[in-house]
Amino acid sequence: MQIPSQPTRRQALAAGGTALLAAIAASALPRPAFATPADVQKWLAQQAPGTPTPGKVTIGAPDIAENGNTVPITITVDSPMTAQNYVKKIVVAADGNPLPGVATFDLSPVNGQANVQFRMRLAQTQTVTAIAIMNDGSLWSASKPIKVTIGGCGG
Amino acid sequence: MDQTVQSRLLVPSTAKKGDIIEIKTLISHPMLSGFTKDSSGKTIPRDIINTFTCTFNGQQVFKMDLNPAISANPFISFPVRVDQSGTFEFTWVDDNGKIYKNTAQITVS
Numbered sequence: 001m002q003i004p005s006q007p008t009r010r011q012a013l014a015a016g017g018t019a020l021l022a023a024i025a026a027s028a029l030p031r032p033a034f035a036t037p038a039d040v041q042k043w044l045a046q047q048a049p050g051t052p053t054p055g056k057v058t059i060g061a062p063d064i065a066e067n068g069n070t071v072p073i074t075i076t077v078d079s080p081m082t083a084q085n086y087v088k089k090i091v092v093a094a095d096g097n098p099l100p101g102v103a104t105f106d107l108s109p110v111n112g113q114a115n116v117q118f119r120m121r122l123a124q125t126q127t128v129t130a131i132a133i134m135n136d137g138s139l140w141s142a143s144k145p146i147k148v149t150i151g152g153c154g155g
Numbered sequence: 156m157d158q159t160v161q162s163r164l165l166v167p168s169t170a171k172k173g174d175i176i177e178i179k180t181l182i183s184h185p186m187l188s189g190f191t192k193d194s195s196g197k198t199i200p201r202d203i204i205n206t207f208t209c210t211f212n213g214q215q216v217f218k219m220d221l222n223p224a225i226s227a228n229p230f231i232s233f234p235v236r237v238d239q240s241g242t243f244e245f246t247w248v249d250d251n252g253k254i255y256k257n258t259a260q261i262t263v264s
Contacts, residue, residue, distance in 0.1 A: 070226040097224050098190050105233075106218035110211070112175035112236030118219075119226040121188070 034123065035100040040093050043100040047091040048131045052141035057090075057132050059144040068122040068148040077114035077132040077140070081107075087114040089133040096126025122148045160184055164245065166259035170237050174263075178209065178217075179232045182247050182255060188223035204229055206248045212241040237263050 035043075060074035077087045086109045092102040105116050114132070122128075125148045131141045165179035182204065189201025201223065209217040217233045235243075240263045247255040 094224060098188075099223055101222040102224040103222060104220045106215075107233075108216070110214075110216050110236055111234050113234040115234055116219075117179075117230070117232035119230050121224050121226050 034096055034098060035094075037095050040095045040100040040129070044091060044093050044129065044131060047093075047101075047104055048089070048133050048139055050137070050139045052131050052139035054141055056140035057130050057142035059128060059130050059142050061128065061144055061146055064147045064149065065122055066149050068124070068150055070119045071122050071146065071148075072117065072119050073128065074115070074117045075105075075130050079114045079132075079134070081109050081112055081114055083109050084135075086111075086135050087132050088135050090114070090116060091131045091133070092120075092128065093130075094120070094122065094126055094128045096124045097121065098123065102128070122146060124148055160253075160255055162245065162247065162255055162257045164243075164257055164259050166243060166261060168260065169262045169264065172238055172263050173236065175234050175236045176261070177232060177234050178243065178259075179230070180207075180209075180245055180257075181228060181230050183228050184247070184249065186221075186223070186225060186227040186229060190223070202250045204247045204249050206246075207231055208246045209233070209235075210244045210246075211235065211237070212239070213244075216243075237261060239263055 056078045058076045061071060065071040075090055077090065079085060079087045087107050090105040093100045094102050102120055103118060107114055127143050127145045129141060129143045131139055133139055160183055162182040167176050170176050184204050186204065187199050187202040191199050193199055203223055204221055207219045207221065208215060216235050219231060221229060240261060243259045245257045
């Protein structure tokens with residue numbers, strides 16, 4: 001009775017099942033994939049080659065961010081900002097976003113103070129790291145864990 | 156998008172010589188990270204402001220490189236020591252190469 005060219009009920013079910021499994025596998029993939037601590041180290045090493053010493057840098061941010069889409073961050077570096085002693089660059093990274101980099105800031109003695117403010121996205125609870133590169137080449141760093149209740153980055 | 160991208164500045168109009176003033180800037184830009192999807196499941200291409208620079212009388216005083224981790228409508232604030240009157244010029248550049256500019260005057264006594 002059966003027409004051989006048409007799929008049998010068993011074949012149809014098997015095909016459907018495979019498609020369903022593929023769909024489940026695709027949806028189970030982490031999206032977006034998050035940066036690993038190794039990625040963060042790599043990115044920081046590119047932006048600020050060398051070994052930073054903890055200190056001098058202060059990260060001002062809420063301990064708990066209610067909305068990860070816009071978290072106010074203040075980065076202050078203890079420096080007189082004179083022609084002899086100033087902060088050349090500040091590098092900011094985060095270890096729980098799809099990409100490790102957040103921002104870099106170029107400063108010079110004309111700024112008078114090493115103090116920048118911006119707002120960033122936090123996809124999940126994570127640690128924000130800032131490294132200051134001084135004019136003499138020394139590196140100073142600070143890290144701050146920030147707890148996030150609603151993530152940013154469209155996650 | 157050109158019509159909707161607007162920048163706002165908060166720069167004091169006067170200052171004393173040698174003062175450190177704080178400059179606040181805001182630009183309306185969606186900062187599409189490249190990781191979000193639209194309602195049909197298609198990835199929305201990345202379009203962010205990737206560079207912000209500020210010059211005073213033609214000399215660079217501040218530069219920021221932005222990544223997708225910066226919030227939409229980026230707010231940036233930084234200090235500048237002023238020794239003379241002049242013009243601040245602010246430039247934002249996005250991934251499509253669009254350039255947004257704004258200026259502010261300051262009188263230093």
